[in-house]
Amino acid sequence: MINVEAVYWFIGALFIAWASLIARDTGHRHRIGSSLFWGILGLCFFYGTWVQAGKAPAWILGVAVLVLVGLASSGQLSDGKAKSSTPAERVAYAARFGNKLFIPALLLPVVTVALVLAAPVLVIGGTPILDPKNTTLVALTIGAIVAAAAAVVILKPRNKLAPLLESRRILESIGWAALLPQMLSTLGILFTKAGVGTAVGTLTASILPKGSLLAAVAVYCVGMFLFTVLMGNGFAAFPIMTAAIGWPVLIQQFHGNPAIVFAIGMLAGFCGTLCTPMAANFNLVPAALLEMKNRYGVITAQIGTALPLLVVNIGLMYFLAF
């Protein structure tokens, strides 16, 4: 079986390979700091396997993570601006290869989706070939490898390691933002352990006026929204807001339809995900990937949709569930 840990090892190996490319780049402004950052990050992906299995002490990984944060925030990590093709060369290549360039780009989702759909029948001797709990991750990684190989075959770069060299450029433009989603998910765990959720739940329940259905619906939805903004995803908000208001007030007191209340409540939380830097993998990493000047530019574009949609959710829940 191709386990999800194999995916993490592949990613870890990529980080180490990128680190060694940076280490050999003598023109890099922060050659040592940057190669250390990506190298340690790569090792963490391997070591994490044993931490996840409970077979190695987690605190060592904790120290490594803090070292990464230290390197990134003390200015030791920077973009080496690796050389790539010039704009003029790209125009010439585009004219030469034309729509063939789309083949690898489309192969990636096609292989991924095909593997996801075929996963239930890809079984050898009773064991599934792809990790059934993480089919999408495994399929996506295989799709990425197939697509990169196809790109080398079709485009015939002089250096067969071109996918590695060129992805280093993208990685360095993302920079520290690459680590942020994982740090935020750790913060979410710490928040939950320390009881932040319960505190926010008590706070919102305390401002709830008695007897008004519309107010209760609004507080539940706005609570889901705000809570998601703070925690970065609706998954952490849902159990707490539901325990504070959703179940005792909306279902038990006002006899709402549970399926409608909970489905729309979660979607009110999703409106919050659109508005928060805490959801780094949706809002900050894309801004880095697109090399935007304004780190919060994606959020700015989304707020105008998220707020009206939150109001719509309140209305939908009020009219459909009761």
Add this chain to the structure above:
Amino acid sequence: MLVLIGVLLVIIGFAVRLNPLIVVTVAGIVTALLGGMNPLQILEAFGSGFASSRSVTVFAAVLPVIGIIEYFGLQEQAKNLISKLARLTAGRVLLAYLAIRQITAAVGLTSIGGHAQAVRPLVYPMAEGAAMRRYGNVPEQLKERIKGHSAAADNVGVFFGEDVFVAVGSILLITTFVDTTYHLQLEPLELALWAIPTAIAAFLIHGFRLLRLDRKLDREYARITGESATVHAGSAA
């Protein structure tokens, strides 16, 4: 209530634009200390948090293929393709992507789009290509706005599409939590069904905004350059 100081730290840190890594780390340590954890437990929390969240960094695996096709001019080719289509504007390109992203997510194909594998190499260049046709040289401010909306179309599409599909994480989380805590028996299909009204509303609201985006870009272009937008058909060559 004291633990909420950590939340406050995050808000202030993000608001004054400190490096988010430092903000998140400090807020995490402060919250953990207030919650009564000792230094070793805090280090363990950072370690196990990292180990269990490695899946969010899977975008790294698609960078090699994106890197090589970008080197050979994928973005340029995407721009070429779009700038030949006269009726396409940045807003309409993104509207089409929003529709594709939402529909495919609704049938469970969330891995078709994404920021690293679709938005950067294809969607944004296509939207920019459409803008190039209209404005010739696209000013930096307009590019920035188009970039923001390219990523936004992906997010809105996938968030409000995937919940219509039964086997998605958020729906399973609802049923698991509610069924075990309150002894209900909710069907995932029922939850997915009731996600449809919001999905339609999301498409209408965001779609409407994307259609208006073109006029917004026109106005911004006029303000920056002092001239009004004309179709630059020459850029298609």
